[in-house]
Amino acid sequence: MEGKVSIFWSGKLISVGTKSVEKAFQELQQTAKALNAKLKTEPKVQNIIATTTLKTEKDIDQIINELTKDENIHVIYEPEQFPAAIIKMPINQTTKATILLFSSGKLVCAGLTKTEQIEKAIETLKSKLKI
Numbered sequence: 568m569e570g571k572v573s574i575f576w577s578g579k580l581i582s583v584g585t586k587s588v589e590k591a592f593q594e595l596q597q598t599a600k601a602l603n604a605k606l607k608t609e610p611k612v613q614n615i616i617a618t619t620t621l622k623t624e625k626d627i628d629q630i631i632n633e634l635t636k637d638e639n640i641h642v643i644y645e646p647e648q649f650p651a652a653i654i655k656m657p658i659n660q661t662t663k664a665t666i667l668l669f670s671s672g673k674l675v676c677a678g679l680t681k682t683e684q685i686e687k688a689i690e691t692l693k694s695k696l697k698i
Contacts (some may be wrong), residue, residue, distance in 0.1 A: 568594055568597070569584065569585050569586060569590055569594070570582055570583055570584030570585035570591060570594055570600045571583055572594055572595060574598065574602075578607065580595050580598055580599070580606075580631050582594050582610075583597050588612055588615075588682075591612075592610045595610050597599065597698055601691065612680045612681070613680065614677065614679075614680065615677075615679055615680060615681070615682065615685060616675065616676070616677050617675070617676045617677075617682075617685045617689075618673065618674065618675050618676075619673075619674050619676075619689060620671075620672045620674065621668070621672045621674055621692075621693070621698060622672065622698070623672065623695075623696065623698045625698075626670065627644070627652060627668065627669075627670040630652070630668065630696060631644050631652055633696055634654060634656075634695060634696070636654075637695060639656065639657055640654065640655070640656040640683070640695070641654075641655040641656070642654050642655075646670075649667060650670070651667040651668055651669045651670075651675075652667070652668045653665065653667060653691070654666040654667075654668060655664075656688070656691065656692070656695075658679075658684055658687045658688045658691055659687075661668070662679070662684060663677055663678075664676060664678065664684070664685075664688035664691075665677050665678045666688065666689075666692060673692050674689070674692075676688055676689060
């Protein structure tokens, strides 16, 4: 197994740590089979975590200053509390992305359910920063 599957008393199974949705679904099926059970409902994606690194000459303070100029983007940066800027920004009318941006340029995108949304969130961020 690539990821981990948690099994709850309620019968709920949760797959974490796989590199693809297909692999997560496969691991849920394998776990159900190992328990001599069948999945009661179709698996659904609730959260995908993606990581990447931004290549930019700008430091995190410059990035934060640029992003806070946009009233649709909410940024929290308190390095004494947490080493990353927490960026919340809309990617369409109904969906917001949460991005953690570290001073090293490492970026973590969380809370979205489709890879296309993640790609759009990162591209939106890069275009706002002109990188």
